[in-house]
Amino acid sequence: MEDIIQKIEELKKERDAVILAHYYVNDEVQDVADYIGDSYYLSKIATTVTQKTILFCGVTFMGESAKILNPDKLVIMPDLASDCPMAHMADIDMIDKVRKEYEDVAVVCYINSTAELKTYSDVIVTSSNAVKIVKNLPNKNIFFIPDENLGRYVAEQVPEKNFIFNDGFCHVHTSITKDNLLKAKEAHPDALILVHPECTLDVVKIADYVGSTSGIIDYATNSDTKEFIIGTEMGILYELKKKNPDKKFYSVGHRQFCPNMKRITLEKVYQALLNLSNEVTLEEELRQKANKPLARMLTLAE
Numbered sequence: 001m002e003d004i005i006q007k008i009e010e011l012k013k014e015r016d017a018v019i020l021a022h023y024y025v026n027d028e029v030q031d032v033a034d035y036i037g038d039s040y041y042l043s044k045i046a047t048t049v050t051q052k053t054i055l056f057c058g059v060t061f062m063g064e065s066a067k068i069l070n071p072d073k074l075v076i077m078p079d080l081a082s083d084c085p086m087a088h089m090a091d092i093d094m095i096d097k098v099r100k101e102y103e104d105v106a107v108v109c110y111i112n113s114t115a116e117l118k119t120y121s122d123v124i125v126t127s128s129n130a131v132k133i134v135k136n137l138p139n140k141n142i143f144f145i146p147d148e149n150l151g152r153y154v155a156e157q158v159p160e161k162n163f164i165f166n167d168g169f170c171h172v173h174t175s176i177t178k179d180n181l182l183k184a185k186e187a188h189p190d191a192l193i194l195v196h197p198e199c200t201l202d203v204v205k206i207a208d209y210v211g212s213t214s215g216i217i218d219y220a221t222n223s224d225t226k227e228f229i230i231g232t233e234m235g236i237l238y239e240l241k242k243k244n245p246d247k248k249f250y251s252v253g254h255r256q257f258c259p260n261m262k263r264i265t266l267e268k269v270y271q272a273l274l275n276l277s278n279e280v281t282l283e284e285e286l287r288q289k290a291n292k293p294l295a296r297m298l299t300l301a302e
């Protein structure tokens with residue numbers, strides 16, 4: 001392993017490359033990353049890095065977002081097949097239908113979406129900025145795609161708007177049940193429950209904190225409490241334990257595992273850097289259309 005890490009470090013310099021990684025990728029991949037974060041942080045940092053090449057260790061929509069925002073960079077990924085199923089769970093006909101039905105509507109699209117879906121949207125949001133952005137939109141009606149659960153969470157925080165929901169979901173987060181959490185709480189009564197807003201609303205309602213992966217890490221790190229039940233993908237445990245060696249973190253079941261994030265291995269990172277392979281490419285017209293709502297997110301989230 002030492003050997004491959006060394007080679008990756010050398011290739012980064014030779015190829016003028018920077019590695020961005022999401023908290024859900026394998027621990028050893030997080031170790032070779034220059035920047036690790038939630039989706040919002042990663043899309044923001046991608047616009048400021050100076051290297052010619054971005055190697056994105058995450059799922060397709062993350063690499064695509066980096067390319068949309070930075071057309072002049074070479075964006076590559078360790079495995080182009082590591083796709084997020086939820087990114088495809090919205091229908092363009094449905095967007096057209098909602099736009100016809102509601103005069104004053106904003107199509108708010110979670111960043112976990114294909115580049116094509118982004119082109120039909122008014123603004124992109126992530127779990128860390130969705131509430132703020134939706135609150136400040138001038139529109140009364142909000143069609144939230146693709147994730148129903150994040151949409152319902154945002155709707156609870158912004159009761160003054162009228163929401164239309166879509167039926168997309170994340171299979172990792174919807175497998176975290178209220179029952180599992182309550183059982184974990186019974187076993188660890190002093191622990192606080194921290195969950196991601198992709199969980200179902202009944203789960204979100206019993207949580208002590210709801211937020212993005214970075215939000216969960218910050219909350220646990222800044223809290224005086226010593227024990228936490230974690231309601232999101234278990235890759236996050238690596239950073240949580242690194243930052244908080246004196247605290248205890250409990251998962252709630254064996255299914256808190258995103259198979260697509262876990263496709264990314266050190267060997268694939270090495271091969272992608274060596275061959276500058278698996279380039280993320282987008283047709284220019286599509287990229288420009290997708291860039292509008294994504295760039296709008298970066299402005300509105302400030």
Ligand code: 13P
Pocket residue numbers: 037038039040112126127128170196198211212213214
């Ligand atoms: P974050 O933006 O909170 O890191 O979430 C990304 C994601 O895919 C959650 O499933």
Ligand code: SF4
Pocket residue numbers: 059084085086112170171172173198233258259260261
């Ligand atoms: Fe997609 Fe869920 Fe994996 Fe996040 S955890 S990348 S939403 S499948």
